[in-house]
Amino acid sequence: MFAFNAPNVTEIAPDVYRFGLYAPGSDLQFNFFLVRDDQPLLFTTGFRATFPALREAVARVIDPSRIRWVGFSHFESDECGALNLWLEAAPHAEPVCSFVGAAINVNDFANRPPKAMADGEVLATGRYRFRFCSTAQIPHGWDAGLLFEETQRTLLCSDLFHQAGDVEPLTESDLSDRVRAALSRMQGGPLANYIPYNARTGVILGQLADLKPKTLAIMHGSSFTGDGERALRDLAAVMGEQLGDPTSCGSPSR
Ligand SMILES: [Fe+2]
Numbered sequence: 001m002f003a004f005n006a007p008n009v010t011e012i013a014p015d016v017y018r019f020g021l022y023a024p025g026s027d028l029q030f031n032f033f034l035v036r037d038d039q040p041l042l043f044t045t046g047f048r049a050t051f052p053a054l055r056e057a058v059a060r061v062i063d064p065s066r067i068r069w070v071g072f073s074h075f076e077s078d079e080c081g082a083l084n085l086w087l088e089a090a091p092h093a094e095p096v097c098s099f100v101g102a103a104i105n106v107n108d109f110a111n112r113p114p115k116a117m118a119d120g121e122v123l124a125t126g127r128y129r130f131r132f133c134s135t136a137q138i139p140h141g142w143d144a145g146l147l148f149e150e151t152q153r154t155l156l157c158s159d160l161f162h163q164a165g166d167v168e169p170l171t172e173s174d175l176s177d178r179v180r181a182a183l184s185r186m187q188g189g190p191l192a193n194y195i196p197y198n199a200r201t202g203v204i205l206g207q208l209a210d211l212k213p214k215t216l217a218i219m220h221g222s223s224f225t226g227d228g229e230r231a232l233r234d235l236a237a238v239m240g241e242q243l244g245d246p247t248s249c250g251s252p253s254r
């Protein structure tokens with residue numbers, strides 16, 4: 001298991017809080033997001049092992065027992081490993097995930113049934129409205145999806161825009177070089193090919209770009225504020241360059 005530094009808390013957009021945990025051993029941040037509203041929404045739960053630290057960090061913003069929705073992109077330990085611990089800590093909380101995620105994993109895994117979202121379905125939490133975007137296999141997993149908060153145009157990106165290092169919580173700078181370096185590093189190591197690249201990849205990233213997000217809330221690396229449409233189109237280009245040629249895909253066995 002990773003060792004983590006103490007979390008830092010940054011409000012990256014009004015009512016959107018980023019809880020940043022850095023794992024020095026893997027030179028990677030794990031960042032989790034809370035949107036403060038009448039019905040607070042936590043996006044990604046962290047690992048079971050990071051639950052105490054993350055709960056303490058959330059408590060700097062709201063009473064954790066008030067969390068109403070616990071969302072995530074896909075079934076993976078950093079995304080939803082601590083889901084049941086959050087459901088215990090917040091007695092009115094419900095998981096929120098894709099229809100596929102509910103059907104294949106969460107209906108069985110979670111201690112309370114999830115709200116299964118269809119593509120385009122909206123979850124209103126008070127002042128804010130989260131549109132569910134089905135993004136199967138992006139960043140990875142059949143069950144993958146993302147939430148887009150329409151009022152402030154915040155896209156909760158999960159693993160998209162993955163960057164290495166203990167970087168700043170929020171940037172306005174172009175992320176392409178950092179993302180290119182992170183993808184290249186991953187392709188050269190034992191965790192290669194963690195993002196499948198196929199004919200749908202560019203289409204889905206184009207649909208996300210069409211949402212014209214203003215803030216990109218990023219799980220691994222700095223979040224971004226600025227022209228999110230441009231950033232997503234640039235991401236599609238970098239992913240095509242790094243992942244689009246099957247003959248150059250990294251393989252630890254070669
Ligand atoms: Fe992931």
Ligand SMILES: [Fe+2]
Binds near residue numbers: 078219220
């Ligand atoms: Fe992740």
